[in-house]
Amino acid sequence: MRGGLARRLVLWTLPGVIAGAAVRVFALPGQNLFRTLVAALLLPLGLWLCLRTLHPARQRPDAAEPSAPALAALALAVGVVGGIYGIGGGSLLGPVLAARGMSMARIAPATLAATFTTSVAGAAAYAMLALASSGPVAPDWWLGLACGLGGLIGGYLGARLQRHLPETALRLLLGTLAAALGAQYAVQALS
Template structure:
């Protein structure tokens, strides 16, 4: 099948199959698959124009709703945190789209930028592996199993965001969440991801929020941010007729279908696969890609 926007010819079964495999592993590790899907498009398919960032956003739009629905149904969607993330990331991703088109249209320069983003994610994964080795792995114990997993007492003000989970109250600065989300949105807009893989570790490490409560907010933020990113890339396309900027909808939807199925299966298989093993595989794949993009291999 020929994809005219991407300028590539690929068997129609390959994009959903690759997206399924990536999402199967990344969802078990609690991470979005978009950050690994983009290197595949750039390095394996030869799709390296600014349009690849927009196409990667479509993957998020199609693949993520199943995960968001699960968190809403289980009562683990922290809406105040979600809105703060969206307020910050949406303008950020719009700025990121402009930066991608005006300053990083060259594939070589973009690969270096992508390598820096991947390096951060890879280091965070390695850190998580060693942290889990010295702890119980972060899973609720027998006592916590008796408590409700629902998030309660959610509050949003201009100063603070607060909620209760497992009888513990968590409170963070609204401005701090929005500011970090803005920076992550810019990076995500350039790269072509919603930013969940970048922002989730920050919420856990620097704000002290439990990972079981931030996953839904980051997923929803990623989806809304990707919607804005796709719309903005599409709107900018007529202004740059000599460049491929608009997303390749057919390719993005094929990736999204595979990601949708992969996330669903990953959520079902997660309890049977050690989290450290999954993260170790992801870390190796990421750091190998970084080394290739920086010319070290």
């Protein structure tokens, strides 16, 4: 968590999540459009991660981590998307960085730090935007605290278990979960 990757991800996802919250409140207020957007992001992302895990691209050992400008652009874009659908962004950063070949041991703490920081900033942004909006956009604080506590416990346990699980299994699990969640949102958007 002390590494430069975590700092860079947090630095660039924060402005994105605030901008994304404003986009969600003022430009994408409907549930159906929201579900379609989430499905369009998570389904291909999960499938891409599974395919890259089963059929990895040949890379130089130093090519796994994106360049500083590419990482900044990725984190900013993920922050915007995370702000739009009210999550920290780790659910998107993790699969993208894993598909690029970075190790899960390096990705997990950095994306958890970005997720925690941007979740807090996103909740604050939605609370402020609720004052300027006529719709129901204020966060449900008790639900958020319960989910946050569950996420902290799950994150701790996952970090303890991670080193005992094969990297390929973790990548496939992450890809499958992202694709399944995307498929579920697609079904909900179509019905």
